[in-house]
Amino acid sequence: MATVTFDKATRVYPGTERPAVDQLDLHIEDGEFLVLVGPSGCGKSTSLRMLAGLEDVNGGAILIGDRDVTDVQPKDRDIAMVFQNYALYPHMSVADNMGFALKIAGTPKAEIRQRVEEAAKILDLTEYLDRKPKALSGGQRQRVAMGRAIVRQPQVFLMDEPLSNLDAKLRVQTRTQIASLQRRLGVTTVYVTHDQTEALTMGDRIAVLSAGVLQQVGTPREMYDKPANVFVAGFIGSPAMNIGTFDVTDGKAQVGGASITLDRAVADGITPADGGRVTLGFRPESLDVVSSGSEGAFEVDVTLVEELGSDAFVYGTLKNGGDLHAGDSNQVIVRIDPRNVPDKGDTISVTIKPEQTHAFSAATGERLG
């Protein structure tokens, strides 16, 4: 068991100007489950591969425990990795796949057998130990890859999108299995995913990366309730947060015909660089449907209603114009009562629940207040 520290770790791929990972500063506690999350190309896999030793570190350092491993070969780092496509050895049986690392380390045969069998029992693989990987299903292969990591009893587990090749149902199931297994074993784990749901459900803490730069680290709750900037606000949460940039007059933001009073701290935080504008975000569940003409309400034209049984979401556009959208879509999303659903083409009035507005600088995107 050990802590993991990225100390201004930087990776620049040969022939590129911009670093793939730019001065990453991150400390992971002993036994912690940390999820690196971000859109594709954000540097999360590169960070993991730097920790594994599969990628050179061009600046800064990486520590496992107190040991500087920046220039240490992967084989000497005492880590185990689960790859996205599992990377099982196709010509070896499941047992040999799982015991390969121990065999190299010179562990006695009886002990290898015993440890492999223990891991197989945990992962429900006992009856497949003599099979080759090609004779296994996707989920079973995934478990073999996990087994290969846990028989080693390493200091750190590294997982690079281990669930992305599974179907949706199996993914949800395996997600909880991995999380509970990690808690049981208590091994420090760094887990890479592009799926923010996976990140929120599995991690003790989440680190969001974008364009090689660490945006925010925190518990799932912190990330959701207090995103540090516009990127994190838009990335974490499903459906995504509604975000728009609005004019501010007399400390009030003009949102689709409604005036929304800004907090004192927010209003004071607006600088001349923002040009008298502020970026506001509010989650779909932070909106209440009200009767038209209510105080602070703005109107939304309904273009689509998505019913999920327990919830229903309205997708629409601001009636009085204005740039307000959730994620990559150009629509506003409102969570509504599934028993009282408007029709397509209707117009609904909504207000923002008190204290549930996130305000960001229009110029820098950083959180205000």
Next chain:
Amino acid sequence: MTTPVERDQSTERPTVGAPFEAARRTPPAGPADRTAAATSHVLLTFGAVLVVVPFLWVFVSSFKTTKEILASPFSLPADPSLANYATAWTDAGIGRYFLNTIVVVGCALFFVMMLGALTAYVLARFRFPGNKVIYNLMLAGLTFPVFLAIVPLFFVLRNAGLLNTLPGLIVTYVAFAFPFTVFFLYSFFRGLPHEVAEAAQVDGAGEWRTFFQIMLPMARPGMASVAIFNFLGLWNQFLLPVALNTDTDNYVLTQGMAQFASQAGYAVDFGALYAGVVMTVLPVLVVYVFFQRRLQGSVAQGTFR
């Protein structure tokens, strides 16, 4: 958990019959499909006959005396005997040539596969200055006509004291099979998923172990096909031994057969000649049949989803 599944099967089996299943899976062949199938079968049969019949004729004739062959070429042997094989093996020296060929081709094959795999692996998987240059030199080697090299090779081998020796021939064979081997295995190693090599690294394997215990076994189908090509090419090699290996004791099979067929002028012992042909061709057939199984089935199935 298990009961509903069992019930499902028992209710399904009588109602959904096998013919119905089959009909649903393969749509009935249209007339165009049938014409195409018939045409290809006719052509393939013709091709097979063209190859198999002469060989069968040689095989049958190898059990007949020369007189019998000339008198009734298409009859079955009246008194089948292995006398021709004995004559060819001992009197015509096919036995000795056979052994020479096995030694030369076997050694050359071992070295060229070993060196070729190592070279291709390094060129395909490691970046270093000069990597491309070396690879392109290999490609250039592929286009180099053997005839141009014969005379220089003769002098090189003579100066090295390897002319007319089996090691000299082995070295030459290795050199000539090398570019093709590297060229073929290069693309093969490139195609192997590099995560597997990385997994081995993380598991604690060094470069050598990764190569011999992980990558080489994964490259087995590629190695097998290159080995077949090389075996066929080297086994049937004629020009190089004729030029560089003129000592009768060191003759390889092709030289031996050529000598056997030409030395007797019109008084050729056809029975023994055919026996020699059969003995020459048989190993090639055996190797091909043996390796063909290995060619089938793709690589790295376990690594993909």
